[in-house]
Amino acid sequence: xxxxxxxxxxxxxxxxxxxxxxxxxxxxxxxxxxxxxxxxxxxxxxxxxxxxxxxxxxxxxxxxxxxxxxxxxxxxxxxxxxxxxxxxxxxxxxxxxxxxxxxxxxxxxxxxxxxxxxxxxxxxxxxxxxxxxx
Numbered sequence: 001x002x003x004x005x006x007x008x009x010x011x012x013x014x015x016x017x018x019x020x021x022x023x024x025x026x027x028x029x030x031x032x033x034x035x036x037x038x039x040x041x042x043x044x045x046x047x048x049x050x051x052x053x054x055x056x057x058x059x060x061x062x063x064x065x066x067x068x069x070x071x072x073x074x075x076x077x078x079x080x081x082x083x084x085x086x087x088x089x090x091x092x093x094x095x096x097x098x099x100x101x102x103x104x105x106x107x108x109x110x111x112x113x114x115x116x117x118x119x120x121x122x123x124x125x126x127x128x129x130x131x132x133x134x
Contacts, residue, residue: 004081006030044085051076065127068113 006014006026014020034041055076059069075091078084091112099111116122 048076048079061133063128063130063132065129066117067122067125068117072113
C-alpha cells in the first residue's frame with residue numbers, strides 16, 4: 001500500500017485516480033496507516049525541500065545544468081512517493097558511497113554524479129548558462 005495503489009481485501013487493487021479511493025472507509029484506513037509514519041514523512045518532506053534548494057543553488061552558482069543536476073532533480077521528485085523514495089535513497093547511498101570509497105582509495109571525493117558529469121556524455125549534454133560564480 002502506498003500513495004498510488006492499495007490492495008483491498010475484497011475489491012482487488014484500488015488506484016488513487018479511481019472514485020473508490022475517495023470513499024470514507026478508504027480514507028479512514030489510509031489515515032490510520034499514514035499516522036504511524038507521520039513524523040518520518042514530515043522529516044522527509046523537509047529534507048526534500050532542503051535538497052531542492054541546494055540543487056537550485058548549485059545550478060545558480062555553477063552556471064551549468066549538468067546531467068547530475070537532472071538526475072538529482074528526478075530523484076528528489078521520486079522521493080515524494082513511497083516506491084520512489086527507495087530508488088532515490090539507493091541513488092543517494094550509491095553516489096555518496098562511491099565518494100567515500102574514492103576518498104579512501106584515491107584521496108579525492110568523487111561520486112557517481114561527478115563521474116557522470118566528467119564523462120564524454122556529461123560534457124556533451126551540459127548546458128552552459130553563464131560563467132560560474134565560484
